[in-house]
Amino acid sequence: MRQAGIYSAILPGGVSGKAGPHSFPLARIKKIMKKSGDDVKMISGEAPIVLSKACELFVEEITRKAWMMTMQGKRRILHKEDVASAVIATDIYDFLVNMVSDDHSANSEHEGLSTTPAAIMDLER
């Protein structure tokens, strides 16, 4: 983890360095929430706050897993492929499978994805 600088605790944003109190702008989260479906009508004020934190944990977790892939390849630069590998390797990230394999259409990796629900939905579209 990144070491906190000596001024981190007293500068606005504290140790994490973020400007607002939350990891992501709440208005943006709310916008994304509203677009997620027609039936999303009203959103309580606390929902984006919880989601912002959840999203932060989510990004942290994928990043950790992706970095493990980077290290396996003996590299120090985290690439998109590392993120893709982390997604493919984790069941609960199945909803992201399409997103990371879009550019890999010629890749043999696709064969292994044909039975996942996300991939099936894509084929049916």
Place this chain on the structure above:
Amino acid sequence: MVDNTKEGEALNKYYNTSGAGSGFGEDEGVIKEQDRLVPIANVGRIMKQILPPNAKISKEAKETMQECASEFISFVTGEASDKCQKEKRKTVNGDDICWALGSLGFDEYAEPLRRYLNRFRELEGERANQNKTGNKRDGGARELVVDM
């Protein structure tokens, strides 16, 4: 995510907004593509904090993560919204989000976030009390943390 544009796929930057509270873009009928994603700066910052100091992150990796994070929000919201519909409730609240996280397999997050939510509600309650007594001292000094 569904794109409701009438002008066709090529113009997917343009969006007919009929919903309330969309902000500035609504006047011109234009929603920038970026508005459907969380800001890449925030994503990059979180990633950087997790990695060792000498690690680097490619721009593409950040962009991919940006997409994934945004999709995560939609995904969880959809699940929470379904629950509200079934229970005939109109408002998606923090508890629904916590429930959705558990339901979708993010069990590790559900409990800590419930505690986070309860702490948030506590702080809000305290702040409301302060306002009632006319003492508008900033309650921002108290921190909201997640213990995992």
